[in-house]
Amino acid sequence: MKAEEHSTRTLKLGEWEVRLRSYKLGDTYHCTADNVEPGAWIARAQGATKEEAENRASQRARKLLGRTRRKPHGLR
Amino acid sequence: MSGYAFPETLVSTDWVEKHTVDPKVRVVEVDVDTSAYGEGHVPGAIAWAWNKQLCDTIRRDILPQDAFERLMEESGIGNDTTVILYGDNNNWFAAWAFWQLKIYGHKDVRLMNGGRNKWIEEGRELTTDVPKTPDAQYRASKPDLSLRTILPQVQDAINRGGVPLVDVRSPKEFTGEILAPPGLPETCQRGGHIPYARNIPWSKACNDDGTFRSIDDLRRVYASEGIDGTKPIVAYCRIGERSSHTWFVLKYLLGFQNVSNYDGSWTEWGNLVGAPVEKGTTAAVN
Numbered sequence: 001m002k003a004e005e006h007s008t009r010t011l012k013l014g015e016w017e018v019r020l021r022s023y024k025l026g027d028t029y030h031c032t033a034d035n036v037e038p039g040a041w042i043a044r045a046q047g048a049t050k051e052e053a054e055n056r057a058s059q060r061a062r063k064l065l066g067r068t069r070r071k072p073h074g075l076r
Numbered sequence: 077m078s079g080y081a082f083p084e085t086l087v088s089t090d091w092v093e094k095h096t097v098d099p100k101v102r103v104v105e106v107d108v109d110t111s112a113y114g115e116g117h118v119p120g121a122i123a124w125a126w127n128k129q130l131c132d133t134i135r136r137d138i139l140p141q142d143a144f145e146r147l148m149e150e151s152g153i154g155n156d157t158t159v160i161l162y163g164d165n166n167n168w169f170a171a172w173a174f175w176q177l178k179i180y181g182h183k184d185v186r187l188m189n190g191g192r193n194k195w196i197e198e199g200r201e202l203t204t205d206v207p208k209t210p211d212a213q214y215r216a217s218k219p220d221l222s223l224r225t226i227l228p229q230v231q232d233a234i235n236r237g238g239v240p241l242v243d244v245r246s247p248k249e250f251t252g253e254i255l256a257p258p259g260l261p262e263t264c265q266r267g268g269h270i271p272y273a274r275n276i277p278w279s280k281a282c283n284d285d286g287t288f289r290s291i292d293d294l295r296r297v298y299a300s301e302g303i304d305g306t307k308p309i310v311a312y313c314r315i316g317e318r319s320s321h322t323w324f325v326l327k328y329l330l331g332f333q334n335v336s337n338y339d340g341s342w343t344e345w346g347n348l349v350g351a352p353v354e355k356g357t358t359a360a361v362n
Contacts, residue, residue, distance in 0.1 A: 016259070025116055035259050
């Protein structure tokens with residue numbers, strides 16, 4: 001099998017930029033979410049449609065990103 | 077891949093596609109997301125889990141020598157096998173595996189340029205079949221610890237007035253604004269960086285498709301921060317995998333001789349009682 005219908009887009013979830021990479025493999029759509037900077041994978045999801053896979057990955061990513069705290073006092 | 081110091085350590089997706097059934101070649105996927113392999117992988121590839129198979133699971137350390145030899149044998153890898161590593165996140169943990177294979181003296185290990193994402197985006201064949209591996213015997217070399225820097229060496233270097241440390245984390249991690257990449261667990265008590273460190277994020281070594289930048293671009297990126305191979309260099313990040321990626325670039329693409337990976341990285345330094353920490357801004361490197 002080969003991946004088809006590739007797409008990549010970025011969006012903001014809260015204050016964080018996230019990149020969604022989606023493709024279809026067999027009958028299933030897959031989506032991975034990474035945090036763009038530094039590019040670390042944070043969530044993966046599948047769905048019967050691209051939208052479903054992306055929504056699930058986004059929801060998981062949003063939950064994890066919500067735990068990240070900024071510490072502006074750490075700056076000079 | 078022309079111009080790199082050791083171009084034989086890098087192979088293209090096309091090369092891998094032509095060697096998936098080559099009995100002298102073992103392709104291994106090493107992902108941050110250890111479930112990715114099960115979704116579909118390069119035909120003939122096996123998988124190593126970085127958090128279970130590429131570390132000591134009792135104490136924090138790289139694989140002990142006997143466990144490393146066992147992993148190679150169970151993977152059907154002999155001393156003469158060509159090992160091709162690839163993975164997600166632009167080969168972060170594939171590079172971590174590469175680093176450990178070099179520590180234990182494996183002769184022929186290579187990274188697939190662009191990693192898992194490039195393979196998928198090029199529409200190449202994927203399978204969920206897990207291959208059977210042949211019997212193999214493996215004897216590791218005595219570990220080459222010149223490739224690794226440990227805490228006392230960093231402390232000693234700082235006390236002597238500095239060492240070319242390259243912090244390959246994102247600028248926000250470097251300055252102390254965040255303690256870990258967004259969305260990942262905060263695993264240290266303090267934010268910031270090791271004194272004297274230069275911030276050259278790992279991603280500066282890559283093109284948009286995940287492949288490595290040209291030799292001229294790489295020279296320029298690192299030279300702009302004073303990293304030209306004339307002095308020993310220590311790379312670090314948060315847990316040692318992103319710095320393995322940069323270590324690979326500096327040692328095998330640029331050909332700098334004295335490069336090591338401080339795999340204790342920020343999760344060690346940022347948790348130390350009494351360790352000096354610098355915070356603040358960093359210049360962007362393009």
